Amino acid sequence: MNYVLLGKRIRDERLMQRLTLEKLAERTDKSINFIGQIERGEGKPSLETLVDIANALGVTVDSLLYDNINANDNSISKEVLSLITSFDDRGKRFILDVVKRYKYFHDINNQ
Template sequence: MASLNVGHLGEYLREQRRQAQLSLRQLADAAGVSNPYLSQIERGLRKPSADILQQIAKALRISAETLYVQAGILDERDRDEVETRAAILADPSINERQKQALLQIYESFRKENALDADAAAADEGGGEQPQPTN
């Protein structure tokens, strides 16, 4: 299954590189990797580390999390959470105390919603008891 992700990642990278109108060599130089290594990634022969993916994403001016999802390192929900946290932390209009408060609120909402989803799933499983009437 990992090889499928690597191949899919390679196709995705090639498409992103072409949309950015970069040659393989130009992207390799910008990302700080060798030309043959990048070629092997695009052909699905090599699985790059998260650090290399981050360098490539920066060179392509795309989200590293997007590449992590393509590589199977993150799933879509993880990516959304990481991107939300990154956006909060990167906002220059709020101070560090405010950023931490927002992150705590965000996490509490995520936990609350996960508990609600678990409860709803349990109810759908037939575990609901009749409610007494007064």
């Protein structure tokens, strides 16, 4: 979870609605400092807090997490690439074979 992206999304939504930190804190029954920490990516909100923030802003939790979904997809790709580049040619061929077999069976099962 990229808390900086989450905080930025929350802050952008709050500002778009012309809400102050104080007003959002009041609506969520959280402290101004905690909401500020979340918006700066320094605080890690619980699921309950995230739902409270989404409700206070009148948006869905998925809309607040949207950037994280894309960021996680990218980080997985980077991790896979990093691991594969560390393999020798034999290891890379093995991984390529596994991926081709996975794709083949995945394509067959989704027809």
